Amino acid sequence: MITLFRFLSRLPLAWLHSLGFVVGWLTWLLSPTYRRHMHENMVLALGAAEAGRLRSAAIAEAGKGMLELPRVWLRPLAETSSRVVEVSGWELVEAASRRGKGILYLTPHLGCFEVTAQYLSTHAPITVLYRPPKQAWLQTMIEAGRARAQLHLAAADLSGVRGLLKALKRGEAVGMLPDQAPRAGEGRWLDFFGRPAYTMTLAARLVETGASVIMVWAERLPAGAGYHFHLQAPTQPIRGSIEERALQINQQIEVLVRQCPQQYLWGYNRYKRRRSSAAAPLAEAGAQRDVQQGAEQ
Secondary structure, three states: OHHHHHHHHOOOHHHHHHHHHHHHHHHHHHOHHHHHHHHHHHHHHHOHHHHHHHHHHHHHHHHHHHHOHHHHHHOOHHHHHOOEEEEEOHHHHHHHHHHOOOEEEEOOOEEOOHHHHHHHHOOOOEEEEEOOOOOHHHHHHHHHHHOOOOEEEEEOOHHHHHHHHHHHHOOOEEEEOOOOOOOOOOEEEEEEOOEEEEEEOHHHHHHHHOOEEEEEEEEEOHHHOOEEEEEEOOOOOOOOOHHHHHHHHHHHHHHHHHHOHHHEOOOOOOOOOOOOOOOOOHHHHHHHHHHHHHHHO
């Protein structure tokens, strides 16, 4: 697989997106589970009519997202970041940098979410939360692709939380996928597109540090033309209890998804139930303690 990834990384982005179109449809045709998740999630969020209208585009965009990964991960950073051909909302980054309280970038599974931290790292240091995959070969690819000069990785555990807090304390940026299903005991059941989804609370807790919150996503442009980088402020302040803040972040993700629903990763099982997901609060309690201590320092 590593050899295949290296080969694919040398192909032009337009070629990879064309191949991704085929891969997206093959995945949809050959996997009943994937097909069911995509259908159910799209209908729930968009309604049957809109889901039917966007289904073909969503299938193709999901395949493009898979095939563009080798190029995003394995090409030199300058080459990868150059594929960002348009940026909207950069003034938010400049304003947040002047505040000096750190920046919390929230990037859902929308568009090319892998290119966001890489592009941001060309401007300033950023620490990104990630969960190591089960496959060893994929772990190697992720580490090679994400560990850039100013892009630092923080594992999704207590030591990683401390790394995020230290970065914010230095006035730097951190980033995460707030719509990633957390492990048992590390989330809350909160509404997402009208249905309870097991939702991470770490992003909501990091808001307590006073960091500026910026929603960010990279729109995949047609014909392999590159990406349009979108930076947006939340439509309302993220405040209240942990549950209220986490719910508000879910709502902000919905706002972004509705801007380009065909590029959301609808096949991701966002609503899966995890064994003992309502119990085992030790990791969450530890994260809460570390965040509170970091905010007080």
